Amino acid sequence: MKLRRSMLFVPGSNTSMVCNAFVYRPDTVMFDLEDSVAIEEKDSARLMVYHALQHFTYEDIETAVRVNPLHSIYGLLDLEAVIRAGVDIIRLPKTDTVEDVLQMQEVIEKIEFKIGTDKRTKLLAAIESAQGVVNAVDIARCSDRLMGIALGAEDFVRDLHTQRTKAGSELMVARAQILLAARAAKIHAFDSVFSDVRDKEGFVKEANYIKDLGFDGKSLINPNQISVLHKIFAPSGDDVEWALDVIEASDNAKEKGLGVVSIDGKMVDAPVIARAQWTLELAKASGMLGGDE
Amino acid sequence: MNKIKKRAYAGTLESSDAFIEIEPIEEDEIRIELQSSVEEMYGDDIRDLIAKVIKEMDISYISVRVQDKGALDYVIKARLQAAILRANDDKKIKWDKL
Amino acid sequence: MDSSVSFSDFDFTNARRVKRVEKFLNTIGLDFPSSIENFVIAKDGNELIACGGLDGKVFKGIAVAPRRRGEGLILSIMTRLINIAYSKGIKDLFIFSTPNNIELFEGCGFKLIENCDNEIMLMENNDNLANYKNILTKERRDGNVIGSIVMNANPFTLGHQYLVEQAAKKSDWLHLFVVKEDLSEFKFKDRFELIKKGVSHISNVTVHEGSDYIISNATFPTYFIKDKGRINELHAKLDLMVFRNHLAPALGITHRFVGTEPYCVVTNNYNKNMKKILEDPDGKSNPIEVVEIQRVEKEGRAISASRVRELLRVKKFDELEKIVPATTMKFLKNM
Numbered sequence: 253m254k255l256r257r258s259m260l261f262v263p264g265s266n267t268s269m270v271c272n273a274f275v276y277r278p279d280t281v282m283f284d285l286e287d288s289v290a291i292e293e294k295d296s297a298r299l300m301v302y303h304a305l306q307h308f309t310y311e312d313i314e315t316a317v318r319v320n321p322l323h324s325i326y327g328l329l330d331l332e333a334v335i336r337a338g339v340d341i342i343r344l345p346k347t348d349t350v351e352d353v354l355q356m357q358e359v360i361e362k363i364e365f366k367i368g369t370d371k372r373t374k375l376l377a378a379i380e381s382a383q384g385v386v387n388a389v390d391i392a393r394c395s396d397r398l399m400g401i402a403l404g405a406e407d408f409v410r411d412l413h414t415q416r417t418k419a420g421s422e423l424m425v426a427r428a429q430i431l432l433a434a435r436a437a438k439i440h441a442f443d444s445v446f447s448d449v450r451d452k453e454g455f456v457k458e459a460n461y462i463k464d465l466g467f468d469g470k471s472l473i474n475p476n477q478i479s480v481l482h483k484i485f486a487p488s489g490d491d492v493e494w495a496l497d498v499i500e501a502s503d504n505a506k507e508k509g510l511g512v513v514s515i516d517g518k519m520v521d522a523p524v525i526a527r528a529q530w531t532l533e534l535a536k537a538s539g540m541l542g543g544d545e
Numbered sequence: 546m547n548k549i550k551k552r553a554y555a556g557t558l559e560s561s562d563a564f565i566e567i568e569p570i571e572e573d574e575i576r577i578e579l580q581s582s583v584e585e586m587y588g589d590d591i592r593d594l595i596a597k598v599i600k601e602m603d604i605s606y607i608s609v610r611v612q613d614k615g616a617l618d619y620v621i622k623a624r625l626q627a628a629i630l631r632a633n634d635d636k637k638i639k640w641d642k643l
Numbered sequence: 644m645d646s647s648v649s650f651s652d653f654d655f656t657n658a659r660r661v662k663r664v665e666k667f668l669n670t671i672g673l674d675f676p677s678s679i680e681n682f683v684i685a686k687d688g689n690e691l692i693a694c695g696g697l698d699g700k701v702f703k704g705i706a707v708a709p710r711r712r713g714e715g716l717i718l719s720i721m722t723r724l725i726n727i728a729y730s731k732g733i734k735d736l737f738i739f740s741t742p743n744n745i746e747l748f749e750g751c752g753f754k755l756i757e758n759c760d761n762e763i764m765l766m767e768n769n770d771n772l773a774n775y776k777n778i779l780t781k782e783r784r785d786g787n788v789i790g791s792i793v794m795n796a797n798p799f800t801l802g803h804q805y806l807v808e809q810a811a812k813k814s815d816w817l818h819l820f821v822v823k824e825d826l827s828e829f830k831f832k833d834r835f836e837l838i839k840k841g842v843s844h845i846s847n848v849t850v851h852e853g854s855d856y857i858i859s860n861a862t863f864p865t866y867f868i869k870d871k872g873r874i875n876e877l878h879a880k881l882d883l884m885v886f887r888n889h890l891a892p893a894l895g896i897t898h899r900f901v902g903t904e905p906y907c908v909v910t911n912n913y914n915k916n917m918k919k920i921l922e923d924p925d926g927k928s929n930p931i932e933v934v935e936i937q938r939v940e941k942e943g944r945a946i947s948a949s950r951v952r953e954l955l956r957v958k959k960f961d962e963l964e965k966i967v968p969a970t971t972m973k974f975l976k977n978m
Contacts, residue, residue: 268561296627303619
């Protein structure tokens, strides 16, 4: 079960960030070739990301690339480059409809076939408009390549004729819809970036809020936010104890060949076990079980 | 061997990056002018890398000027390839050569 | 790595933003160079934290807010400035700046030409000065007194001709440099031709095309607005230092001749400065003697190029005839 608490946004034109992002150990590094890259740097940033993806520093870290839209002259070139370079996930810019996803999927399939790779590139759809939010349920279940959907708040609030606020009420509906759509389709849900890098308190508040809502993680633009976010996502000691008990009971049941797992005389079903595994993954990643952090 | 069509450049002068300028020349040679913050330790390696990337792209008759700010190998490679593709206005990219 | 810093560029038509740059430079104690065409700025949020400009082939006004120094902002500004210059097809570039960041600029591929008493410095991104010095060296002549004159001659008058004749008489050989920058009413090509024709009767003079290194927009930007009485002393100093330390040694120049300017305070000050800098016995190259030559007068008035331009405007050719050589007259009549 892949943890995706933090997805670090790395502008493809910012070389020092491209080269150093792995140091901060985000769950996923997301190289951007779209909005953060100026028109005249598109070609150069594409090559940079193409090589970075193949570098050993990104071997054991999940990588995503936000490509330019297919209707632009850069979209196809971006895909040709990053799929060859073995990217894990393509983040679709601005997904409004199911067709947007299917069209992208078709192009990716063609490229994968052409270069003869076995790798199935995953998709992440960014929902950044009212239309996208309305279609979120259909979008979330339209492709088995889709590993998640993400809210892109900046464009969304503009489309909604409002702006971002500290309280975040403007995103209430979109967050709820995206989360429900993702959960119903059994894929991941990601929250938008928190853009005021100086407001640490505000970030902590928002991160806690989206975690409680049920989001899997959040896009980040500042590497310093990663450890903060991971701490917030770390399970409590009680949760870990509970999860350890559940897994132990499950392992015992398996050993004894029992079809039913129970703790303290109560039956434990598969989703609960899955949840316990997830909690232990989180605990491990948070260094609570001698994990890697 | 191929010549490049015109003068071109790519990259930045920022830390961890490289700024690379290339120019066609009349002589069949790869002329490299390198200024690097890590010249003493890696100067020769960087020059070798530059020559290798240029040869892989079937280019000759070229003068290269590099301001290196401690860039990783792949950064230099990316910037140099970007400059060469720009110099030739190459729209059809031969990915297996990059 | 700080993602809150954003960069933008714009040109001189963007009055509001230009005003902001001017204010920014003033708050950190720097003059705003008025002739910048393209600007690059760095902002943190809405606060301006660094800037730089391009004037022709010269980068100037490069500055970073004191509390943001050491973050590498200059390198980002320089990258963007170079991109702008290159995209305009300008390849040979200069930096005109206070000498705080020489090493950083060297890391951008620039070489120091001259550092003027740690007040102002000039750098370039190529070997053009070395090449130019090599070309000049080939024009070297033997002699005890190797004279020099630098003139714009906008256009060439009897006054200029008199100055050259007098200087040639006092010299074994005379090197005459013609300001190359095309910022005057008469184009370089025409000014150069009129000088050549006007001194053709003198046997010991070489007329040189000027360059970026002698009264140019790079070495001496305010020279070209001297009519406004605003020659910047620092600029003058830089120009004279480049002349003394680079050009004069290449030709073995021992003397520089200038016309006196009885009425022009600006030129007078410039001549005074010239004496101070070129004759200074402690310089890093041989001192050069400055010789002032009394201006020739006609009917109680000094002959000047500005008078010629004035008469030309009102088409008083009979008056013009009295103050320009026949060669110049012929040209003016055909204009």
